[in-house]
Amino acid sequence: MRAPPSPTASDPGNGDGLMHPVEITFDALLLFSMVVLAWQGVHARNMFRAVVSFIMFGLLTAVAWVRLEAPDIALAEASLGAGLTGALLLATLGRLAPERRGARRPKVVKLSTLPWLTMGLAGTTVLLAVTLTLPAPGLGEAVLAAMPAAGVDSPVTAVLLNFRAWDTLLEIGVMLLAVIALWSLGQDVLASKPRLPAPALPALVRLLFPLFVLSTFYLLWRGGHGPGGAFPAGALLAAGLVLALLAGAQVPERMRGAPLRWALGAGLFAFLVVAVGLMWAVGTFFAYPPQHASILIAIIEIAAGLSIGVMLTALFLGGEPTDIKGGGK
Amino acid sequence: MSLPPGTLFLLASALLFAIGAHGLVTCRHLLRKVLALNVATTGVFLLLVTLGRSGTAVDPVPHAMVLTGIVVALSTTAVALGLIVRLERRRP
Amino acid sequence: MRQFIAFEPCIDMTRLADNTGIRRFIAGLPALGARVAVLAAIWWVLTGGGASAWVWGVPAVMVAASLRPGLGSGGVWRLSLMGLLRFLPVFVWYNLRGAMEVAVLAMHPRRRPDPVLIGYPLRLPPGPARVFMANLINLVPGTLSTRLTVRGIEIHVLTASASVTRILTILERRVADLFALQLAPSAGLGSQR
Amino acid sequence: MSLPSTAMLVVILVTLPLAAATLLFASGRQPRTLTLAAALLLTFAALALGFNVHLEGVSVHRIGGWAAPLGIHWQVTPSGTVMLLVTALVGLAGAVYGAGYFLHRPGPEGRMARVFMPLWLFAWGGLNALFVAADLFNLYVALEVMTLASVALVALSARRMALQAAMRYLLAGLFGSMIYLLGVALLYGQYGVLDFDALAAMLDVEDAGSRAGAVALTVGLLAKAAIFPLHFWLPGAHGRAEPPVSALLSGLVVAAAFYLLLRLWFGPLAGMLTFGAGTLLGVLGAGALLWGGVLALLQRRLKMLVAYSTVSQFGFAMLVFPLAISGNREPVLAGGTLLLANHALAKAALFLAAGTLVRASGSERIGQLVGFSGRARWAWLAVILASAALIGLPPTLGFSAKWLLLQTAVSQGAWWWLGIMLAGTLLTFAYLGRLLELALLDPAPGPSPPPVLTPALLVPALLLALLACASGVWAFDFELDGETFVRLEPGS
Amino acid sequence: MSMLAGIVLIVLGLLFFLSGTVGLLRFPDVFTRLHALSKADTLALGLVCAGLALHEDDGALQLKLLLIWLLVIVSGATCASLIARAALAHGIRPWQR
């Protein structure tokens, strides 16, 4: 119906306070519930309640990103926040001893919280006062000017995989490092053999799994010219794999060991090969020749997306899936 | 309305930061600390994007920074949760 | 039981060597074709078509069609078009009615639910149709499936009344139509627990 | 034969560790020759880079060919090069030591040997990326790489104490990163740039937002560098970790965070280093110096003593900030960098030697350490040399560094800070002397079949300690001919 | 015309959402609340999707809305059963008048 989003008609508060009262109310309510949920997520007396509040906080955060005109972040928050973070927290909760799960805090207000509260309030006020005065010039125009040579049409993807690709490389490194760190702590920690689920669950996963795969590719494709890209795509893939694991599937034996580790390392490796290869071919680290930029970025994006999917699944598993006899089956 | 643009979001980000930082210091349970840290980090992310929005053209650099930050936060959270689980099992 | 996550290609080249393999492969072709067609349609819905979209779309559909989550096959989905046409209106009507009933119950100042657990003996043969039925029960008036057992489904009924079993019987028949299945002979009506 | 270009060397230094770590992890094997070859190659690259920088001075490299505010820069500065070099030396020593230390140990130790090298290389890559970074956000990501690798290394033994220490370290580290990111957000909101030079050019020192940003950056890094009130995580993490890990952490990781403080306050934020800011940082340093020193005196376990000494030594290093308030900053920066380099070499040597001694004695208690006998003698020698460097006896590197700072203090008439420096040196002397006295004058017999101490457990520590002692002379030249070092740290 | 019909559908959807929420708050136990969730909310989302689809003239986008609805229906129906089953297995007995 409306081809391009018109920047003025419905745009919340960009510029000179043209916000409609409904929008302001919406934002206020949204942010209010976010703050309440954040407080609950930290301080709820029951641990489970805290975790559920935090998951909901993530949901609302995604809506907040939408309101801030950051659909890229909203996608990532939706796929990571609503999918994996929640699953990770709930699974962790299940691995804690039952009496620690409920862990009620004493109701008495400790005196020591008062100074902290005062300091927090003071800090908040200062932060707010400071941030309100910031002019925020930004690099928007510089990015726009460089877009023709970027190799992709989406500015965020251009920043992530071209202008600041070195950051992204290191960040993939952080993720791989997290996997190695978890694996270095010892084996897969799934406590007991989980019972086979109700038949409805495998049926659901069988139905959804191809859709997960398809939408992974969809988001990778989208990343070239709109919100999308390797992170949300990888997160969706991981969500599909995690769902399959939860429905009773096992990491296949022929995938364990070397193939799995190569899949985990593939994203970082592809990044490094391209970056250093360009140093060798062009003479500058990470300098895509403009005519090849889009294909190189696409290669990195695919490798990173698939690798991120596997890495996130590994993060969910929380340990190396080697213990075949003891673990599941 | 006379509110400067993004005021509400700035207020919320400051509050989230405060809640998170406070929780990180006062909570005993490690899981709560991790949640508090995530809340505070979300506050910082909100701040970054809100600030990146008030320029003339929408600035994609903060968006990219926040995307990177989200992934980093998730990775570190996963490690923290892994540590918590292992600590639980070695509880005396 | 071998349960593997993902990466079980449908077309197993090693099996093509012997005769039965070829026969089985040919027998599986229509199912694979249907799968590919559905996924391609979904890809079109997602992307809105276009040349660049299909450059990604063809491999994407192929991969999505050939990867399985490693949870066993779960049985064949053989749907009948006529059955679908007969099923849809019933489903839409019941879904609407179910939502209305819940809404009225929730909004009405004095009415309260009067729930009860009943067992409903399923006449559908085991397989995807049963699971489909069990999920469907959650969407129609006043019923919520809780457990699927060999004997049937345990159902939580929001307001006990005779109409529930009638609805379920109709629904079961439509599901059987949808899956082109024959119902087992009646095993009697649902018994109160 | 001409040396490879600086750009090529930087690329090798930052990507080779990551590539090697990925390969080691993916292949699942630990060919020791390969890991050592990677470590050696990195060391050579760092040496060549040092040579290049000596000839060419500061150089700037655009990543991806994108110009300043949009793209990311690498900046090869003299101080950064010193850190890269020290990292390479300590990294190599640690790799050799680690290969020897984790070798032939059954059970969980086999697992430790398997993951030690990838993690070590990741930390190494993160450190190298930090030392050449000139971009606020790039620093954040590199810091995360470094922190996460260090946390995993602390938890390596997977014992409860180690896990606890790792968890505490992780939380402190993440807290630091978060505050740091807040500072980045505030500065970006003010100026819309992340690049150091662009920021230095635009910085308005009177502006409240910029000040808040600077404070946030500093607090974040203070938490990562374990400076006084935020030091609580350090002794546990360093004291409980495996010895090669402690060496890396204490010598390099903490130093990297501190180096970033130097880099920021002598680079983009230089204009803000006023009397108030400098004094405040100095007071924190003095607190750390005394607190860490006194606690080190009270420790009864060897590695905890060394760990507390780290807190104290970084307090000493903090004193560069008040000294840089007025007057010529170059010698102060040079002194600070040399102090870090000295600490890295000496402290790493100390931890490696401590690990050897603990293994030789079968006990961590200072009173039960084996004496100056057998092969343990070499470890003790390393301890003595490293102690000399830490205390700052001439002609060690520590002496050159402290001498530079003392000179500045005298020339500025900063008697107050001078007194604190002397007190700190005395404290260092006291706790290290107590260690030597207890162990050498009243040695325990040690376990009856003495454990085998392979050269891998002895040589790295000894070499590092020797280097810390011997490079003092060279550093004096390096420094006193002036220009080399001073040839423009950018932004100062 | 389709504009008006769309608005009506969306408003109806919103009302069903409201009833689902009220049911969630008023109903006595987890099973009855699941009824409210699985029926009222899925239909409500369907109505909203249908309303938006009427305002839309791109076929692919209309079908995307349908896809979203179908996904929510499938997940919603399965999850309701899963929660009910888990609740029974944990010894939560259904509330009875």
Added chain:
Amino acid sequence: MTVFYLAGALFLLANVVVALARVLRGPTAADRMLSGELMGTTAVAVLLLLYGATGIEALLDVALVFAILAAMAVVTFVRRTWPEDPAADDEGESR
């Protein structure tokens, strides 16, 4: 029209806030979980309405991601946080 969509989204948001009471009150974990589920559905609707208001197509993708992940939390919950008592009867699951 934009205002209509926004008002609808606001209405749903208010719904969510009211439904929070169930999260806080419980009483069982299942109650909290199912209100989380409700919130997921509502968030999809909110995103759709925001799409109606702004016309940014990416919002449909966000909604799609929410929809496809809707089951994630509940499945983890029943399989990991609250796994069924192994002693419970297994009456021949028909698989």
